[in-house]
Amino acid sequence: MVAAKILVVDDNKSVLSALEILLQFEYSEVNTISNPNQISSYPNLASYDIVLLDMNFSAGVNSGNEGLFWLREIRKKSPETSVIMMTAYGAVDLAVQALKEGAADFILKPWNNDKLLATVKSALALRNSKKEIDSLKKKQHSLKQHINKGNDFIVGNSKALNQVMNLVHKVAKTDVNVLITGENGTGKELIARELHLSSGRKDEIFIGVDMGAVTESLFESELFGHTKGAFTDAKEDRAGKFEAAQGGTLFLDEIGNLSLQTQAKLLSAIQKKEIVRVGSNKPIPVDIRLVCATNCDLEQMVADGLFREDLLYRINTIQIKVPALRDRGDDILVLAEFFLSRYMNKYGKSGLRINQAAQEKLMAYPWPGNIRELLHTLERAVILGEGKVLKPDDFLLSNKAANPSTGSPRTLEEMEWLMIQTALDRHGGNYSAAADELGISRQTLYNKIKKGT
Template sequence: MLDGSVLVIDDNKSVLSALEILLQDEYREVTYISNPNQISSFTNIKEVDIVLLDMNFSAGVNTGNEGLYWLREIRNKAPDVSVIMMTAYGAVDLAVRALKEGAVDFILKPWNNEKLLATVKSAYKLRESKKEVVKLKQKESGLKQVLNENKSPIIGESTELTAVLKLAHKVAKTDVNILITGENGTGKELIARELHRMSSRSSEVFIPVDMGSISETLFESELFGHLKGAFTDAKEDRIGKFEAANAGTLFLDEIGNLSLQTQAKLLSAIQNKTVVKVGSNKAIPVDIRLICATNCNLNKMVSEGVFREDLLYRINTIHIQVPALRERENDVLVLSDYYLNRFAKKYGKNGLRINKMAQEKLKEYSWPGNVRELQHTIERAVILCDGNVLKPSDFLLNTSVENHQSSEPDTLDEMEKRMIQNALNNNHGNYSAAAAQLGITRQTLYNKLKKMSK
């Protein structure tokens, strides 16, 4: 027995009796109405899976117009219900009209029992498919809402930040490609998310991709997808980030760290607005809003031959430069208060405040790690503090970096950190070139940087 409900609407009692005998053992619930006027008072019509509706109810009338009228009424009340029309007067044009009005099938009286059961079962499967589509859409909507949720708002009142946000809001409604530049920790992804939130694609998904974490061998698979069996570990079909972001926004962070080979593949996808999965020859069209970000000087990299000029033109229709925290001094204390309240609540230390001398210390520091460093500094101070007032001694600042690391490193970790930083500086932030200088792979370099940032 199928877990479905059927509603039969027919004024012929012998028809109702015959369908009761035929359907009662096939479906969980079978209900009958002999007068179509009762449809208006049938409150559970949306819960019905299948309706069997007679085409004619008045004596001597066989035009089918009555059935079409009640079909429209049912469709208005419950658009997803599968309706099967029944009539003793078969005509092709009548069947076509019924299907155009939204019926899923047509049965002639007298019917063949096996054929009728097959028709009703097909209608039930269609109804289940519609239910599944509704569930999937609701789930998709919920997932998009979670993915698009920005848990770290853009905090600041400085004129420098205000100018950036004004430009972002001005171009957000367009679909132009945007390049966001700025030092590490300045909040480039927050700006990208704000652009998406203000865009016409805000109801669609925002997909961020850290290009620095993707190895060159997996570049195409990660961004364009692959087919099952395309390579050793391809155990199932997989869509890439481009396809996942279709109709939404794709954010490519650390784009300055791509090799020339991967730059060429990315350029092709952007130009053609299509992707080809690994193991396939079929081009898949994609509709995305592209936002890229980097802490590198791409113009200088172009002149040095390590970044493609044509790719730069493609991603750089609008350029947004995010200021460093030291350039927006008025925001240091605003951000400090925001993170102080956030972490005080998180760690159950409500009532904390920063005294004047500590505020001056925070304002005078250059914050080479920008907002991210400030966030970690405040969190560490909240965790370790003993009283309700945070003093200058509660804030451990990395003055060795601020003094350009003039002293000799005391540990191997410090030496490694300095070597990596020097390699990145010498190569203008390009991970591939820095890794080559250090004699390690780009992935190893990226892993070390992630460890250092913790």
């Protein structure tokens, strides 16, 4: 016996009895009503999986209009319930009209028992499919909201930040590609998320990809996906980031560190608005909003032959430059208080405050690692601070900001950092060129920078 609720609506009591006897051995609950006017007030109508509904109730009337009326009423009150129409008058146009109105199927009286049971079984399968799809949609929506929510916020009220936010909210209303520039640690991904959450795609997913962490050999698989058997470790079909971001926003961070070969592949996908999985020749259309970010000078890289000019034009319809923390004035202290509150909660401390001398120290420091460095500085201060008042000595600021001409690094770590900064400055922020000069791989350089900031 199948666990399902079935309601039969017919003014002929012989029909009701026959269907009740036939169906009660197949389904867990079968109920009947002879007056269709009871449908409007029938208890828990939405809990029924199937309704078998007669098309005609008034004597001498066989137009089917009564059945179509009650079909619409049932659809309003319980849109997921599958409705099977019944009539003794077979007419193709009436059947077509019923299906257009949302009926699951149509049977004629007198019926064949086996055929009727098969029809009910198919209608129940349709009902269960609708329930499953609805459940999946709800889970997908919940997952998208969870992913899009993030854990960080844009904090501050400086003129420099307000100008950026005004531009973000203006551009968000469109679907144009956006390039976000700025130093490492300035919060470029937060700006990208704000663009997404302020756009018409806010209910869809935001997918971020750190291009600096994607090796060239895995570029196509990561962005475009692959089919089973496309390469040694491809044990199943896998969607890439372009497909995953369908309908939403795709954020490509560190875009300036792509090789010319991978730039060409990315350009092709953007121009055609379609991708091809590795190991396949079937194009897949994609609908995304593309947002890219970099700390490199892409125009200089174009002049040096390191970045494709046509790709720059594609990703740079609108450019948003995120200001360095040192250019945001009192936002330094606003952010410090924000992070202080966060880490007091995280580490179970309360009542901490930053004294005036420490505030002056934070304001005077140039913050080469920007917001990311400030965040780590506050976390260390909360963990290591012993009193309720955080003093200048509680804030361990790096000498990485020292200028080689005015101050010498005191540790091996500081020397390494200065070498990295010098190489990056010399090559306009391009990781590949700087890594070649330093004699290390691009991935090693990227990891050192991430660790250092």
